[in-house]
Amino acid sequence: MTPQELAEASARTMWNDDSASQRLGMSLDHIAPGEATLSMTITDAMSNGHGNCHGGYIFTLADSAFAFACNSYNQLVVAQHCSITYLLPVHIGDRLTGAAREGAPRGRSGIYDMRITKPGGAHVAEFRGHSRTVKGTHLPVEA
Template sequence: MSHYHPSIPTDPQALAEACRDAMWAGDRACQALGLRVLQVAPGRATVSMTVREDMVNGHAICHGGLIATLADSAFAYACNAYNEVTVASGFSIELLAPAQLGDELTASAREVSRGGRAGLYDIEVCNQQGRVVAQFRGRSHTFKGRSLLPQASG
């Protein structure tokens, strides 16, 4: 019995969107945190999050780890837009300003370098006023030959 799999898009933008959809289907962490993938393109992604009451720490500001999670999520969607399974091999983050309860944070990821199995991505996290809350730099590792999207079977 054969299973129908839609063909894998050849257009880079359509491929990035198909990869986003495949990742989102199993992305329980982003779903639980209420993250929204606003935009994807080859090597780019924009993800947003509203700071909820359960995201605020004892200083009444958004927990830095959750800001890192938002940035890491934009990083993941950006570097997986090529239909090759890619994971983080490391990252660093600078927390530049506090985020408050109710803030709308947006993480914008862009590819700096991608070659072989390694990639480098910069992610900026801003609040709804455009104030930069954090700068994140991620290093990626690609598993060559491992597709994110299911392959057609005969």
């Protein structure tokens, strides 16, 4: 299996069990080794007291992109630490895109950066995730 095929197969396996991302209406738009792009349309149910998108939903989109990117090597990987900086408000009806890229893999740890944008490419948030590989794989390992 090529690295791309492995990333796609791992993502399919994860997606099948990811009810949170699915129920929020996310779509998995791109997967490759160490990268993933997901998108989601902001609904009324995701609004805060200011009438904008609640930051937790932006964080969740970034976290999902992070998860698919760092799990693209058929290893079980979890978040060890995450942080987000919000740059612009997001409005109801906006379609957000979260693009994750691997930055610094080191042994069982890694650092991934996610850029969250809205239509037209406006950069609304920056998310950094630190990953940790744990025991197990998504797919059976060939002998």
